[in-house]
Amino acid sequence: MHRPESILPASATVPGAGSIVVERVASASTVLTARASAPLKLLVPRPRGASAWVYAATFGGGLLAGDSIDLEVRVGHGASALCATQASTKVYKSEHGKLACQTLSATVGEGALFALLPDPVCPFAGAVYQQRQRVELAPGASLVLVDGLVSGRAARGERYAFTSYRTVTEVVQENRLLVLDALTLENTAESTIAERMGRFDAFATAVLVGPRIETAAAALVESLARQPLRSPDHARNPLLATASPLPGGAVLRVAGEEPEAVAAFLRTSLAFLAPLLGDDPWARKW
Secondary structure: OOOOOOOOOOOOOOOOEEEEEEEEEOOEEEEEEEEEOOOEEEEEEEOEEOOEEEEEEEOOOOEOOOOEEEEEEEEOOOOEEEEEEOOOEEEOOOOOOOOEEEEEEEEEOOOOEEEEEOOOEEEOOOOEEEEEEEEEEOOOOEEEEEEEEEOOOHHHOOOOOOOEEEEEEEEEEOOEEEEEEEEEEEOOOOOOHHHHHOOOOEEEEEEEEOOOOHHHHHHHHHHHHOOOOOOOOOOOOOEEEEEEEEOOEEEEEEEEOOHHHHHHHHHHHOOOHHHHHOOOOOHHHO
16 A cells, blocks of 8 residues: 555546545635545535535445555645545455555645544455555644444354454654554464454544644543443443543544444544534434
């Protein structure tokens, strides 16, 4: 995988490549560019408003072995943008160990807000998946980034039956590395992925940073610090959550026995985004 160095030109035909440019025009966040090559497609239900909304999808309903999605996003000075998905990112079985991968590179300008809220990745049995995300924040920029994983098609006996899952997230603030988060899941001679993940079928990490969400991030850290790890009757909690403070923000981590519980927790925890984005980004998914 590689990191794109510039916004794709109009003639770009690289399979899976795309670009999104959002700028503030006449007091409104406006999509100036939303361009993609198959199998990637970009849907723009809200091209202009308090924030611009773009949804990423694929023509095949998921990622096949050998697919490479390479998306570049630029959110200009003072603009607000949401980038999300319509549903979970399905990763189909790999043939001959071929990789399915996604790369996202984003720059967020001064005073801008970028909300990256995809549904979780759902690797099928035998899938080989790799993901890399890098977001560069200018002074005064704000970011909410969610990265989630579900165990696979558990109802079909494919709980953690994928071959390999790797993800790396980098957040750079004013040319300084603020967050470097990486996860690799593979079976080993000592244990399987399912054994190591225990009773949990869904995981999510959220990075919250910047002046526009700093107060909400601090409140979330304080709220979770007061919650006990066990319920009053000492039963095991079906969902565990913790938040670690960052300079000007926080990192939220959630693990749940049910994907629906993790999704509901994230929606509640990130409810402060609705007025910033002009609407609830999860409202039409429930």
